[in-house]
Every structure is written in C-alpha cells, then in structure tokens.
Amino acid sequence: MSQIGKGSLVRLVALIALVLGSTAYVAQADPGPGSPIPANDPFYSYDGSLDVAPGTVLRTRPMTFATPTLTTPIKGEQVLYRTTDQQGESVVTVATVLRPLIPGPAKIVSYHMAYDALGSQCDPSYTLSGGATSPIASAEQTVIAGYLAAGYTVVAPDYEGEELEWTVGRQSGYAALDGVRAAESFLGLPSSTPVGLLGYSGGSVPTQWGAEVAPRYAPELNIVGVAAGGVPVDFAHNLPYVSGSPKWAGVIPALIVAYQRAYGLDTSEFVSDYGLQVMDQVDQECIAQFADDYPTLTDADMVKAPYTSLLDVPAVVEIINDNIMGISGTPRAPLFLAVGHSDPIGDTVMITADVQALAHEYCGRGVDVQYAQYDGLNHEMAFPPFEAQALQFLTERFAGGPTHSNCATIPVGNSLAPTPVP
Incomplete structure (x- = not known):
C-alpha cells in the first residue's frame, strides 16, 4: 500500500x-x-x-x-x-x-x-x-x-x-x-x-x-x-499465529516468563512440565537466541490438562487484555x-x-x-x-x-x- x-x-x-x-x-x-x-x-x-x-x-x-x-x-x-x-x-x-x-x-x-x-x-x-x-x-x-x-x-x-x-x-x-x-x-x-x-x-x-x-x-x-x-x-491474536512457527514459536514461553515478572503470574496451575522446561531455558536469553530455537513448539504444548491453550487460562487472558494497544489513551x-x-x-x-x-x-x-x-x-x-x-x-x-x-x-x-x- x-x-x-x-x-x-x-x-x-x-x-x-x-x-x-x-x-x-x-x-x-x-x-x-x-x-x-x-x-x-x-x-x-x-x-x-x-x-x-x-x-x-x-x-x-x-x-x-x-x-x-x-x-x-x-x-x-x-x-x-x-x-x-x-x-x-x-x-x-x-x-x-x-x-x-x-x-x-x-x-x-x-x-x-x-x-x-x-x-x-x-x-x-x-x-x-x-x-x-x-x-x-x-x-x-x-x-x-x-x-x-x-x-x-x-x-x-x-x-x-x-x-x-x-x-x-x-x-x-x-x-x-x-x-x-x-x-x-x-x-x-x-x-x-x-x-x-x-x-x-x-x-x-x-x-x-x-x-x-x-x-x-x-x-x-x-x-x-x-x-x-x-x-x-493484541497478543491474543499473535499467540495462535506463531504457534508451531519455525521462526517465532520461542516467543511463547518468553512471554509467560515476562508475565511472571511483571504481574507475579502463578504458572503452577497451568504450565506443563515441558512448558516449565522451556521457560527455564529462555529465562535469561534474548530474542536472537530463543525465537527460532523451538520450531515445533505450540501453544498447546505449554499447558497441562484441563487446558488446551494459554488463552484458556483466565489470568493469562487478563494480562493480555491489559496490554492491548489503544486502551490507555489517545x-x-x-x-x-x-x-x-x-x-x-x-x-x-x-x-x-x-x-x-x-x-x-x-x-x-x-x-x-x-x-x-x-x-x-x-x-x-x-x-x-x-x-x-x-x-x-x-x-x-x-x-x-x-x-x-x-x-x-x-x-x-x-x-x-x-x-x-x-
């Protein structure tokens, strides 16, 4: 355009x-x-x-x-x-x-x-x-x-x-x-x-x-x-887009680490064992290291039953909604x-x-x-x-x-x- x-x-x-x-x-x-x-x-x-x-x-x-x-x-x-x-x-x-x-x-x-x-x-x-x-x-x-x-x-x-x-x-x-x-x-x-x-x-x-x-x-x-x-x-839209992406799936665990730090998010109730492992791996990295390190990682891989997506988790959705652009002023x-x-x-x-x-x-x-x-x-x-x-x-x-x-x-x-x- x-x-x-x-x-x-x-x-x-x-x-x-x-x-x-x-x-x-x-x-x-x-x-x-x-x-x-x-x-x-x-x-x-x-x-x-x-x-x-x-x-x-x-x-x-x-x-x-x-x-x-x-x-x-x-x-x-x-x-x-x-x-x-x-x-x-x-x-x-x-x-x-x-x-x-x-x-x-x-x-x-x-x-x-x-x-x-x-x-x-x-x-x-x-x-x-x-x-x-x-x-x-x-x-x-x-x-x-x-x-x-x-x-x-x-x-x-x-x-x-x-x-x-x-x-x-x-x-x-x-x-x-x-x-x-x-x-x-x-x-x-x-x-x-x-x-x-x-x-x-x-x-x-x-x-x-x-x-x-x-x-x-x-x-x-x-x-x-x-x-x-x-x-x-709006990260509620970006998450499914990068899920399973060979270049960008690593941003998913990195986002949850960031939300832990900024909001005190308790991940014990919804993150899978594999999700915790990946979060620990990216914990001190930057995007050039983590973005493409997990080419098959999906949103569903990050969570445990009964959840099938991070967007099923109320606390995660509330945080994402708090970060939608356009809501804090003109x-x-x-x-x-x-x-x-x-x-x-x-x-x-x-x-x-x-x-x-x-x-x-x-x-x-x-x-x-x-x-x-x-x-x-x-x-x-x-x-x-x-x-x-x-x-x-x-x-x-x-x-x-x-x-x-x-x-x-x-x-x-x-x-x-x-x-x-x-």
Missing part, C-alpha cells in the same frame, strides 16, 4: 556511511567491552529514596558509542532515572544519551531498540557501549548513527526495566517518556524541546504506549511525531504506523489487520495517522523500508511540514475488543 521515497533511503544510507566512515580505534570509556552485564553492575541498582518525580536523574556516567570490536568519536552518558512500573510503583532504569556529531538546535529522538530481552546482556545501554551485540542490535545501532550524523540527540532507554519485563505496555511507555525527561534534565534542555518517538517490533511497544500515555503521564513533553513499525497490537502527536504483509495474516509474527485496526481506531478519535503496509515483505524484510520512511516522517515533523494522513483509506481491520476471560 505504500512506496518508500528513494531520496529518503539514499539520505539514510549516506548518513550512516558518514558516521561509520569516521570511526577509529580509540580509548574506551568505562563501561565498554569486558564490563559486567547490567545485572552484575552496581551502577544499575539504586537503594536510595524514590520519592522523587518521574524522570529524576539519580546517577550518571560517561560512555562511548561502540561495538565489541569498534569504537567511535561519539560520546554519551548513561543516566539512571526514576520511572514507573505497570502497577504504578516507583522503579529505576537506565537510558543512554548520545549527543550529535554536529551541534545545532536541540531535537531529540527517543529510539527504542528491539532488544526483546529476558537477560540484561541485551540491554541497549550495554550493547551501545560495546558490551555485546547481535544482528538486531547491530542494525539498530547503525540507524542510531544515522540520526546522530543528522544532528539529532538520541535517547535509548532500557525500557524493559531492571527485571526485563518484555512486551509489558504501560511501563514501557512510562520508561520511554521518563528517559526523555531525564535526558532533558541532564542536558539542561527545556520541556519545549521537540521530541520524536521511534521503534520497530519490540521497540514499537514503548513507542506506541508512550504515545498513548503521554497526554496524561508526561503532558509537558513536546512530542512532534511518533513512528512505530511491526507492531504487536495520542496527540501525528503517527506513522507500518507493518509487513507476507502471508494472508501478517508478516509472519505481527498481524496486519491488527495494525490496520489500531490505525483506524486512532483515526476515529481524530489522530493524524499515516499507515504503510509493505506487501510481500516479512517482519525482518520490512525493517529497512520502515526505518527509511520513519526518517522521512520524523524529518518532516521536526521541520513542521505538512502531514500525509491516509485515514480515509485505512481498512477497519480486526476487532481489538478484549478476549472474554474464561
């Missing part, structure tokens, strides 16, 4: 080449390669009072933008700050704040990496400082380099928090917004500083939820545009929503008609939405065109240019009504 502007893709490639061409082997800041993972690093823990405003900076340290084998001239800071969890309690997490190569008028991109982690070795703050990498992190680090070359300040929050609570919606959005607050405070920038929110796949969770909760949670932030691609709108900023479409249902993991439904719902509430569908492209293949189109979208939003809403042509899509609790 959408074509990528050739010029925007060329600009993105040129910006990335500019940064990568300027890299050199230089002295590492601390942290860097060889530093402990966040779970074992005292910087990430805080035992002081959290009776402070969300976004309050609690601790900082310098870092260098790097991979495990290559460093760059780009300097930044890791900022520990106060945020809010799914239950409304005060917690802490870390954001990486990266300054642009060429100073200019302040403009912030909150870039939400698709780290999809149950182990802290995949935290953005760790990978961006050269502690570790993966194909996903490497690709996104390259995109971040392009924004830095274009003059943007980039904030990359560890939005899953200390406990690595993957896919949990509101708290991911809170962490993203509080990361922007912390960056503005640390850099001495006013709340009027223009901000863009950006993320693909797992990174679309803080992006989209951040847009929804911002009007009431962080109304002072000047969010000028939001770009989310490969969006998981974004104020213009949105760019995109998804691949490589089979009759979606992009092999995300549901095309769910993203259409979310876009259509927002349009009905008066939100300015631009929707793109990449026909013939699966989830991985849709990442590059999304990033190119997101760059063009955000560039226009920061410049105050006209929007390109196509609300009138967006299909109604699937029902996003909560799944009835058994």
